[in-house]
Amino acid sequence: MGKEYLGEFEELVLTMVGILQEEAYGNAIVNEIKERMGRESNLSAVHVTLYRLEDKGLIKSKMGGATNARGGRRKRIFTITNAGVAMLRAMKDARMDLWKLVPQLKFIGGR
Amino acid sequence: METSNHPPRLALRFVKWICPAHLYEGIEGDLLEAFDADVVALGERKARWQLRRRALGFFRPGIILRNRFTLSFMSMIMVRNYFTVATRNISRRKAYSFINAFGLSTGIAFCLLIYLFINDERSFDQFHENKDRLFRMKANVYRGHREGESKSPYFEMAHMSLGLAPALKSEVPGVQYATHFCQSRALLKHDDKIFNEAIAYVDADFFSMFSFPLQEGNAAKLFSTPDEVVLTPALARKYFGREDVLGQTLLVGTKPFTVMGIVQEPPANSSLQFGVLLPMQSWGAYNPYNLEHWINQGFPTFVQLQANANAQAFRASIEKITEKYLGDEMVKWREQEKLSADVPVYEMGFTKITDIHLEKAIAWDNVSDAQYSWILSGVALLILCIACINYISLALTSSAKRRMEVGIRKSMGAFQKQLVYQFGVESILLAFLSMIIGLAMVVLALPAFNSFTGKAVHLGARDLAMFIAVALGFALLVGLVAGSYPAFYLSRFKPAQVLKGQFTSRLTAGFSRPLVVMQFVLSSFLIISSVIMYRQMEFITTKDLGYNQHQVVIIPTQAGWDENSARVVDNFRARALQHPSVSMVSATDNPFAGFEYMIFGYAVKGENKAIYGYTIDPYYLQMLNIPVVQGRGFSPDMPADTVNTIVVNEALVRDMKWKDPIGQYLNFHASDPTSKGAQVIGVVKDFHFLSLEETIKPMFFSIDKNNGRADKILVKVAPQDMDLTLDQLQKDFAAVAPDKPFEYSFLDENVAKQYAAYARWMNIMGFSTAFAILISCLGLFGLAGINALNRTKEIGIRKVMGADMKTIFILLNRQYVWLALLAFVIAVPLSTYAMNRWLNNFQFHITLQWPLFVGSMAIGLLVALAAVSYHALKAARINPADTLKYE
Numbered sequence: 001m002g003k004e005y006l007g008e009f010e011e012l013v014l015t016m017v018g019i020l021q022e023e024a025y026g027n028a029i030v031n032e033i034k035e036r037m038g039r040e041s042n043l044s045a046v047h048v049t050l051y052r053l054e055d056k057g058l059i060k061s062k063m064g065g066a067t068n069a070r071g072g073r074r075k076r077i078f079t080i081t082n083a084g085v086a087m088l089r090a091m092k093d094a095r096m097d098l099w100k101l102v103p104q105l106k107f108i109g110g111r
Numbered sequence: 112m113e114t115s116n117h118p119p120r121l122a123l124r125f126v127k128w129i130c131p132a133h134l135y136e137g138i139e140g141d142l143l144e145a146f147d148a149d150v151v152a153l154g155e156r157k158a159r160w161q162l163r164r165r166a167l168g169f170f171r172p173g174i175i176l177r178n179r180f181t182l183s184f185m186s187m188i189m190v191r192n193y194f195t196v197a198t199r200n201i202s203r204r205k206a207y208s209f210i211n212a213f214g215l216s217t218g219i220a221f222c223l224l225i226y227l228f229i230n231d232e233r234s235f236d237q238f239h240e241n242k243d244r245l246f247r248m249k250a251n252v253y254r255g256h257r258e259g260e261s262k263s264p265y266f267e268m269a270h271m272s273l274g275l276a277p278a279l280k281s282e283v284p285g286v287q288y289a290t291h292f293c294q295s296r297a298l299l300k301h302d303d304k305i306f307n308e309a310i311a312y313v314d315a316d317f318f319s320m321f322s323f324p325l326q327e328g329n330a331a332k333l334f335s336t337p338d339e340v341v342l343t344p345a346l347a348r349k350y351f352g353r354e355d356v357l358g359q360t361l362l363v364g365t366k367p368f369t370v371m372g373i374v375q376e377p378p379a380n381s382s383l384q385f386g387v388l389l390p391m392q393s394w395g396a397y398n399p400y401n402l403e404h405w406i407n408q409g410f411p412t413f414v415q416l417q418a419n420a421n422a423q424a425f426r427a428s429i430e431k432i433t434e435k436y437l438g439d440e441m442v443k444w445r446e447q448e449k450l451s452a453d454v455p456v457y458e459m460g461f462t463k464i465t466d467i468h469l470e471k472a473i474a475w476d477n478v479s480d481a482q483y484s485w486i487l488s489g490v491a492l493l494i495l496c497i498a499c500i501n502y503i504s505l506a507l508t509s510s511a512k513r514r515m516e517v518g519i520r521k522s523m524g525a526f527q528k529q530l531v532y533q534f535g536v537e538s539i540l541l542a543f544l545s546m547i548i549g550l551a552m553v554v555l556a557l558p559a560f561n562s563f564t565g566k567a568v569h570l571g572a573r574d575l576a577m578f579i580a581v582a583l584g585f586a587l588l589v590g591l592v593a594g595s596y597p598a599f600y601l602s603r604f605k606p607a608q609v610l611k612g613q614f615t616s617r618l619t620a621g622f623s624r625p626l627v628v629m630q631f632v633l634s635s636f637l638i639i640s641s642v643i644m645y646r647q648m649e650f651i652t653t654k655d656l657g658y659n660q661h662q663v664v665i666i667p668t669q670a671g672w673d674e675n676s677a678r679v680v681d682n683f684r685a686r687a688l689q690h691p692s693v694s695m696v697s698a699t700d701n702p703f704a705g706f707e708y709m710i711f712g713y714a715v716k717g718e719n720k721a722i723y724g725y726t727i728d729p730y731y732l733q734m735l736n737i738p739v740v741q742g743r744g745f746s747p748d749m750p751a752d753t754v755n756t757i758v759v760n761e762a763l764v765r766d767m768k769w770k771d772p773i774g775q776y777l778n779f780h781a782s783d784p785t786s787k788g789a790q791v792i793g794v795v796k797d798f799h800f801l802s803l804e805e806t807i808k809p810m811f812f813s814i815d816k817n818n819g820r821a822d823k824i825l826v827k828v829a830p831q832d833m834d835l836t837l838d839q840l841q842k843d844f845a846a847v848a849p850d851k852p853f854e855y856s857f858l859d860e861n862v863a864k865q866y867a868a869y870a871r872w873m874n875i876m877g878f879s880t881a882f883a884i885l886i887s888c889l890g891l892f893g894l895a896g897i898n899a900l901n902r903t904k905e906i907g908i909r910k911v912m913g914a915d916m917k918t919i920f921i922l923l924n925r926q927y928v929w930l931a932l933l934a935f936v937i938a939v940p941l942s943t944y945a946m947n948r949w950l951n952n953f954q955f956h957i958t959l960q961w962p963l964f965v966g967s968m969a970i971g972l973l974v975a976l977a978a979v980s981y982h983a984l985k986a987a988r989i990n991p992a993d994t995l996k997y998e
Contacts, residue, residue, distance in 0.1 A: 026141040043141060043165050048173030051134070063136070070144045071118075076137030 006091065012037070013049045014088060017059050018080045025064070025075040026050065050078055058084035116150045118143060119159050122166035129170055131178045142166065189529060190536070197537035201544075211505045212545035214889035215589065218498025219549030221882045223578055224560055225491035227568045229484050235380045235468035235477075239322045241415055244287075246461040248275060248412040248429075249473060253448065253456040267472045271412045271459075272405035273397065274436065276314065279412075283428040285420030288316035291391045292383060292411045294476075298669055298851070299387065300362040301350040305852045307669060308346070310363075311385040312394045318372075320415045321383065327357050328372025337392040340368035343376045346386045363389065379567040382467045384476055405436045414461070429459045483872060490633070490879050497630045498886050499589050502545075505893040506538050506594065531594075539590030546586045550579070563874040627894050627927075630887035631934030631975070632941075637880040639942040639967040640949075643959065644873040647950060650957050652863055657798025659736040663858035664837070665702045666824040666844060669851040676822035680728070682847040683824055692829040692836045697730040698821035703800045704861040722763065722779050723800065723810040726819030732758070732795065732812070734827050742773040742793035745814050753814050758793040763809035777811070789813065802865040803955040825858070869952070888978040891927060895979035899923060899986040907991035916987045923983040924976060931975045935968050 006014065016032050017024040026047050033041050053059045064075040080088075126142065127135055142162060149158035201208045239245055249269050273291075280289040293312040298305060318330040325333075326344060333339060340361055344354045347370070351359060359370045368389065377384050391397050401407050416425060433441075437457055444456045462470055469481040517530060554570065561568055668683075670676040676698075684696040729745040729752070731737075740761070745752045757777065764772045778788025789811075797807045814821075828836050837855065844853045899906075906919055914922075943959060950956040 026137065027144045030145075042168050043145060044168035044171060044174065047134075047138060047141070047169070048171060051177065052173065069147070070140040073136050073140030073143060075140055076134070 006087065009041075009045070010049055010053060011088075011091060013046060014053055014058055014080065014084055017050075017053075017078050018085065018088065022077065022079070024078045053084070054078070057081060058087055116147065116155055116158070118146050118162055119166075122163045126166045126169050129175055129178075131174075134174075134177065138169065189532070193533050193536040194540070196533065197540050200537060201541060208541060210889065210892070211502060212541050212548060214498050214505065214886055215502045215542060215545035215586075216549035216552060217882055217885055218495045219546055219582055219585070220552035220556065221879075222491045222495045223549070223553045223582075224556065225487050226578070227557075227570065227574065228560075228564060228566065229488055230574070231380060231566055231568045232468070232479060232481075232484050236382050236464045238378060238381070239464060241320065241322075242465050243463070244416045244418065244420070245320060245464040246414050246416065247464060247467055248279075248414065249460050249462055250408070251455070251458040251460060253444070253450075253454070268408075269411045269462075269473050269475060270409045272408050272436070273401040273410045274403070274405055275410070275432070276412045276414075277402075278432055278436065279414055279429070280316075282432065283425065285416050285425050285428070286414050287417045287420075288320045288415040290314040290317040290320060290413050292317070292413055293391070293394065293396070293409075294385070294411075295394070297363050297387075297389075299350065300850075301359075304350050305850060306349070307667070307852055307854055308387050309385070310387040310389055311383070312389050312391045312397070314391045316415075317388070318374075320413065323377060323383075324375050326373040326375055327355065328374075330372075333372050334390040337390045338366070338368050339371040339390055341372040341374050341388040342370060343386050344373055345376060347373055363387075363393075366393070368393070380468075382464070382475060382477060406440045413464070425461070429461070433457065433459050483875075487875070487879070490637075490883070493633055494879075494883055494886055497633070497890060499592075501630075501886060501890040501893055502542070502589055503592060504897065505889065506541075535591055535594035538594035539587060542586035542590035543583075546579075546582045549582070550575075560878075563878060564871060627887075627890055627930055628934050628937075630883070630890050631931055631971070632938045634880070634883045634887045634974075635931075635935045635938035635967065635971050636942045636945075637876065637883050638971050639938060639964060640946055641873070641876050641880045642963060642967045642970075643942070643946045643957070644869075644876055644949070646963065647953070647957050648866065648870060648873055651803045651866055651953065651955070654799075654803065654955065656862070657737070657796060658800075660703075660859045660862050662828055662830055663735070664826040664828055664840065664855050665858055665861070666826065666840065666853065666855045668698075668822045668824060668848060669854075670822060670848060676820050677816070679848050679851075680821065680824055683843055686843040686846060687826060687840060690836065690839050692832065692839075693826055694829065695730055695734045695827040697734045697825045697827075698728045699731060699823055699825060700726040700819035700821050702823050702825065702858060702861070704802070704858065704865055720766070720809070722777075723808055724779065724818055725800070725810065725812050726814065726816070726821050727812050728814055728821050731825070734825065737798055738796045739793045740796050742791070744793050744795075745812075752792070753816070755789040755815060756792045757789045757811040757813045757815075758795055759791055759811045760795050760807070760809065761797045762807045763811065764794055766809045779811070789815070799955075802862075804953050806954045884974055888974060891975055891978040892981065895923070895927065895982040898926075899982040903986065903989070906986050906989070907993075910991040919987040920980075920983050923986060924979055927975055927979045928972065931972050932968075935971065939964055 012033065013029060016029045020028055020032060026043060029046050029050075030041055030043055033039055033046075050059065050061075054061055059078045059080050061076050061078045064077045066072060066074050123139060123142070126138060130138055142165060145165065146158055146162045149161045152158075153161070236242060247269055248271050249267055250271060251265050251267050254264055254266050276289040276291050279286045290313050295310055295312065296307055297310050299308045299310075313334070315334040318325065318333050325341075328341065333341060340363065342350075342356070342361075347354050347356045350356075350361060354373060356370050356373070360367050361370060362368070372388075374388065396409070401410075416422075441456050444450075445452060445454065448456070450456065462473075467473075467475060468477065468479055471478050471480045520530060520533075557568065557570060666683075668676045668679040670679045680696075680698040687693045687696050727745070729747040732739065732744040739758070742758075744758060745756070759772065759777070763777075767775070767777070769775050772791050772794050775791045776788045777791065778786050780786065780788070795812070799807060800810060801808065813819075826840060828840075840855070841853045844851075902923070906923075909919060909922075946959065950959075
């Protein structure tokens with residue numbers, strides 16, 4: 001596949017979409033990132049990233065069913081596509097290959 | 112969970128407004144969900160703020176640009192129709208549209224020019240890679256204080272002690288590099304090419320400090336020996352005809368130097384300008400005496416601090432250096448001036464290299480006054496503002512005529528929104544047109560602007576792109592505002608009424624009256640200022656200086672500071688006087704205006720004094736028509752005159768309080784306090800040997816070669832056939848000084864050149880004035896149009912009642928005369944204040960008198976009347992039957 005480049009935050013959001021499966025929508029991803037990574041993210045930033053990933057064909061979206069919560073607004077549910085999974089895997093492999101090339105790192109005390 | 116809380120409605124509406132419709136539901140849902148969670152966690156008040164913050168977060172390109180500006184089929188057709196109607200309307204009233212667009216174009220053009228100008232001012236010395244660590248040393252020096260003098264007793268200068276650069280480098284820890292930068296002139300020679308060049312003496316560090324890229328040569332090794340020279344490519348071509356001249360020899364004076372480097376020409380926005388770089392050590396002034404005597408100052412010095420150096424620590428170090436090397440001198444200084452020990456007499460400081468250009472207190476090439484930039488940008492913004500509002504009011508007048516069209520459109524079923532679009536499209540189209548015209552005007556006017564301002568500004572691709580972007584946004588905004596007001600206004604009426612002709616509403620443009628006053632204040636201010644500047648420049652260029660500066664050619668002998676120069680002068684005189692066009696030949700060491708001068712400092716009865724000294728020859732006073740009022744001038748027949756005799760001016764006689772000046776002695780050599788000095792043999796009438804910025808200071812003439820060498824030839828020539836005369840002079844000069852370049856200038860031109868900077872500002876002011884007048888006339892034109900339109904029926908009735916053209920003309924124009932007068936009353940004190948400050952630059956200046964103001968007012972009023980008369984005449988000539996037939 002054409003080597004599309006993914007930014008760090010894009011990769012994070014893509015992974016979250018993969019993790020959350022059928023429950024992946026904007027707010028849930030913000031909460032998931034906070035819970036798993038301890039990191040604050042902007043709702044708007046997450047939304048923009050989701051749309052960008054969708055443009056790249058790595059995820060796709062559909063509207064969920066109506067609920068009583070959320071003022072009756074439907075959720076936009078995102079699911080990871082095959083291309084998205086392949087991308088995640090390719091990135092992980094590339095990381096591992098590079099990791100192996102690093103001379104045995106030792107953590108030396110202090111900083 | 113049901114949302115029972117109340118999310119802020121405005122924030123949600125905002126999000127709805129900016130979000131693409133298909134994304135909105137998901138986004139709003141997420142916002143509400145987060146809001147509900149926040150209410151539980153933080154309480155409702157905080158939750159509302161959180162939502163607002165999040166909502167604002169969606170105002171980002173990633174969301175907004177997702178809006179697809181798709182147009183449905185119907186509106187596509189309508190948009191095409193808008194364009195068609197817009198172009199038809201614009202082309203139907205070509206003159207009107209042109210005037211309308213032209214006003215905005217001039218505003219845009221003027222702003223762009225001023226922007227380029229200010230950008231250039233601010234770009235000075237920004238190209239140095241180490242610009243944050245490069246500093247020029249300066250000194251704040253006690254100049255002495257005279258009774259009743261309001262000027263500060265201190266002055267600042269960048270001419271430092273010769274020993275400062277080496278001392279800073281070796282003794283101050285934070286200093287990485289230090290160099291001198293001393294400008295001078297010298298004769299350069301290669302084969303038969305001899306020219307007098309501006310040169311700069313620098314140290315080896317120069318090449319590591321500044322970002323003047325070397326085209327050839329090794330920066331690290333340059334100037335390790337004192338016989339190296341570095342040239343710019345232009346100079347290499349001038350002497351050698353090519354640029355790869357490393358290792359070639361060039362004579363500077365009589366000493367051979369080897370070309371070791373080619374350095375790129377300094378850009379126009381560099382405060383350091385040079386063509387030839389020579390090592391400091393090769394200069395005569397670089398000697399042990401000057402190195403040791405820190406009191407001898409005249410050597411600009413630059414330093415580069417270490418990356419981690421602390422400016423505070425550096426300041427402390429240079430204080431120590433000052434104390435160490437100048438401490439004794441300062442004690443003496445204070446004694447002389449009778450100052451207490453705590454009064455500083457010499458303080459060193461430093462200026463960041465990027466600030467040099469605007470540090471006007473310190474004399475330097477190319478230094479400029481930041482104040483002018485501020486004034487100009489203020490004027491530019493004001494002009495742009497006025498241009499925009501004019502555009503709007505002009506658009507208003509022209510669209511008011513179209514209420515019939517609006518009525519028909521409405522009765523055909525047009526929505527108000529569509530009418531707004533229609534007028535919007537029209538005015539945006541016109542605004543774009545004016546933007547294009549404006550940019551074209553800038554491109555056309557740039558060469559003229561450059562010669563006005565003495566700059567080399569060019570429109571870079573980046574500037575252009577940025578400006579087009581800004582101007583586009585601007586055109587859009589102005590177009591929208593200009594279009595929407597008439598659109599909303601006109602589309603409000605009931606079509607039936609309009610079409611039946613029962614429509615008698617007045618077009619209100621309440622904002623335009625104060626606006627017209629404001630633009631007239633600006634125009635009047637600029638008109639008065641320009642007139643005053645013009646008169647002052649006229650005054651100083653035509654003022655009788657007390658001597659005759661016309662028809663005098665100056666030719667430097669370039670023969671050096673010795674007997675040779677006198678020989679060249681004598682030989683030249685013998686030849687030149689044979690031409691009928693040459694009436695006299697004389698010589699001096701420093702011709703006035705533009706050349707250097709010599710000041711002798713001396714003390715009389717413990718009081719420090721300074722005197723300007725000029726060495727001349729016996730023909731000089733007669734040639735320049737300087738009248739001798741007492742005693743006599745020098746005579747070629749009296750050899751005794753050449754020793755210790757002087758002719759002084761009246762200012763000196765007054766200063767010395769001599770009753771009978773002839774026969775008095777004056778010792779102006781501070782180094783020899785015991786001598787009696789020179790005897791006064793004559794007194795000349797006061798004349799302006801300095802520029803008119805200065806008062807007439809005490810001065811003397813002598814023909815004693817111990818005081819200086821008269822090495823510049825002055826030739827009095829006939830005004831006819833100047834080219835031929837110069838040709839002959841060049842031949843004569845070549846015959847008597849075959850190895851020296853023939854350079855000449857005219858004394859009167861040099862005198863005028865002293866005021867070049869003022870003349871430049873006068874030009875820029877004139878330029879702004881023209882723009883301001885043009886634009887405020889357009890504003891008036893628009894207002895007059897609105898007015899005439901509103902009173903069409905009134906005029907009709909008046910005409911029916913028998914009013915003649917004249918009455919109606921006066922009726923319509925009276926109020927503008929009042930507006931212009933009001934504006935003038937506001938502008939007079941403003942410009943009086945500003946111009947008095949400007950005139951204070953000159954010791955000799957015109958006084959501000961009422962004819963100046965009345966004259967300016969007459970100009971302004973005439974222009975205003977010309978602008979409003981079109982509408983008045985048109986309204987007055989209209990047949991009343993046309994306007995009244997519906998009643």
